[in-house]
Amino acid sequence: MKPHKHSFLKIILPLVPVTVIAGIILYCINQTQPVTKSDGAESVRFEVPFGTSVHAVAQKLKAQRLIKNERLFYLCARFPLVSGIIARNAQPFSLKSGVYPLSPSMSLAEILDILSSGHQEYIRISIPEGLTLSKIAERLAEHGVCPTEEFMQAARSKTLLAEYKLPAESFEGFLFPDTYFLNPSMSGEKIVRVMADNFFEKIKAIPNFSTLSSEELVRTVTLASIIEREYRVKDEAPYIASVFTNRLKKNIGLYSCATIEYILTEIQGKPHPDVITYADLAIDSPYNTYKWAGLPPGPISNPGTTALDAARNPAVTNYYFFRLVDAENGRHVFTKDFSTHISEGYISNTKKSWK
Secondary structure (H helix, E strand, O other), X not given: OOOOOOHHHHHHHHHOOHHHHHHHHHHHHHHOOOOOOXXXXXXXXXXXXXXXXXXXXXXXXXXXXXXOOHHHHHHHHHOHHHHHHHHOOOOOOOOOOEEEEEOOOOOHHHHHHHHHHOOOOOEEEEOOOOOOHHHHHHHHXXXXXOOXXXXXXXXXXXXXXHHOOOOOOOOOOOOOOOEEEEOOOOOHHHHHHHHHHHHHHHHHHXXXXXXXXXXXXXXXXXXXXXXXXXXXXXXXXXXHHHHHHHHHHOOOOOOOHHHHHHHHHHHOOOOOOOOOOHHHHOOOOOOOOOOOOOOOOOOOXXXXXXXXXXXXXXXXXXXXXEEEEEOOOOEEEEEOOHHHHHHHHHHHHHHHHHO
């Protein structure tokens, strides 16, 4: 007759001294305690990549000295009954990928809870108005969110652009400047989606944006990206927009130094210039608004709400020129003809020299 599968345990358990069983339990409980008792123990960023097994996580936790016993962690993670008896935590465990702040002063039960919670560590990163894709990529890399090249590749993805119905070469101009809470080691595609979704959500609140076709949207954002780099005082943005709009209607070059800076820094990869030279103004590039009339092929920065609103809803004026007259406060003077533009510039510069 085949013996019952539990017959061995029935025979052997009664022979095991109670003190031995108690000792094993006490040892296991000790192994669930924090590696260090110090409350000031420095926390570490513990990454759980998507698809990682509980066994691999247990090994990594032990290697980083965050737990005492990897086998016990595995048993507690897999079997709630064991976790309830040994770690005094009978909550079901479900490992979630992400990056979590863990400390050797945490108990095994606390670590199980955190890795099962999905409440990950986030990196707060602010993207100011007017940054280009490359500058955003640099900022993301500096904060440990995403490698520069991975972000740039996602921002130029034809598949992703088609999904958002953007007839453009990249997401330049369509990544909304804002404060974001991102996961460390976040994919470039995910970041682009988060910022692009934010852009399309924000423009819903701007008058007259909802009526634009995809092609009109690209042109409007291109204009806004130039306005973003030209205005310094919010109430002047609609007037700067009116100057550019009037010039576009007359097929006059926009004459924006911001487009020259874009050519030098983003296309040619040079440092930001202290001054724009006549040689710079002669550069043969479709982004050179001194050489070619109309808008450049695409946005030159990622504009915020003020510039986007101004581009779509410019002031109605007869201005064709503007000149910076108060560098300290960022104020411009707006004029309707070239002779007045020159004289206003001369007068303002003379007054400034008298101060």
